[in-house]
Amino acid sequence: MMSEVEKFxxxxxxxxxxxxxxxxxxxxxxxxxxxxxxxxxELPRWLRLVLYxxxxxxxxxxxxxx
Numbered sequence: 001m002m003s004e005v006e007k008f009x010x011x012x013x014x015x016x017x018x019x020x021x022x023x024x025x026x027x028x029x030x031x032x033x034x035x036x037x038x039x040x041x042e043l044p045r046w047l048r049l050v051l052y053x054x055x056x057x058x059x060x061x062x063x064x065x066x
Contacts, residue, residue: 004043004051011054 002010012018019037023030036044043051 003039004048005037005039005041007051008037008043008047011051
């Protein structure tokens, strides 16, 4: 099973995002984004919300395709 960080990194690839783009969007320094997304670290609540929304959207889209 993928960790939250691995899931988020996977979604970043899907949406052509990297640490620099996330930093620009959030206003965080790149170093902070890189630190937040280190393997083994727990994601902050706001990023967990992003994962939740992405997963729910993905599930909903899969149901529409059936």
